[in-house]
Amino acid sequence: MKVWLIVLVLSFSSISFANEANVKSSVIFADLDVCKFKMNNLYGGDYEVDKEEVPALLFYSKVIKPNSRRPIEVDLKFRCVDPADAQTFANFSGGKMTDKGWVMSLDPDVAADTSMHNTFYVLKGKNWEGPAISQDVTNGEEEDRTRGFGFCIPHGSAALCGGGNVAYLNDLNGSALKEVIKMVETIEFVEGGSKV
Numbered sequence: 001m002k003v004w005l006i007v008l009v010l011s012f013s014s015i016s017f018a019n020e021a022n023v024k025s026s027v028i029f030a031d032l033d034v035c036k037f038k039m040n041n042l043y044g045g046d047y048e049v050d051k052e053e054v055p056a057l058l059f060y061s062k063v064i065k066p067n068s069r070r071p072i073e074v075d076l077k078f079r080c081v082d083p084a085d086a087q088t089f090a091n092f093s094g095g096k097m098t099d100k101g102w103v104m105s106l107d108p109d110v111a112a113d114t115s116m117h118n119t120f121y122v123l124k125g126k127n128w129e130g131p132a133i134s135q136d137v138t139n140g141e142e143e144d145r146t147r148g149f150g151f152c153i154p155h156g157s158a159a160l161c162g163g164g165n166v167a168y169l170n171d172l173n174g175s176a177l178k179e180v181i182k183m184v185e186t187i188e189f190v191e192g193g194s195k196v
Contacts, residue, residue, distance in 0.1 A: 032057070038190055046060070055079050072167055075165065076164040077162055081158060117147075121151075123184060142170070143170060149177055166180050
């Protein structure tokens, strides 16, 4: 009986310890002037708003997939662009609005570079839809080349835009792209609330 009690206590201790090791989701509240929003911090990353910058910036940083062969520190930068125009969306997210919805914006004056593996996404959050793009950096030292991700979410006359690197090209199995998209799609614009 005593042996079973000790095993039972050790089992509960192991379960408690394992649960403490898991990342607990929190909510980030950010006031970037016209763009006030909250976002689920699904991976427990560090974040900071820099109101000294113009426009104000939210920095988010986390190694989301630490067990990959070559973990990448995902450093995202969010900014509110006001007013936002068609060029804003094209520059940050590679997208443009048409009567059929968001599509990839192609510049007729620039030759397509298929080695960049441009992939277009339409992100969907609470009461918003916005364009996004992933794109490979194809210059520089091969071992340092990355896949970047950029997005823009319309908000009235403004847009919440951002992005950062999500993978090393020599370890695409360790890509955090899906995780970053999942987190960005939790963005919800708010009128007040706590500020970062």
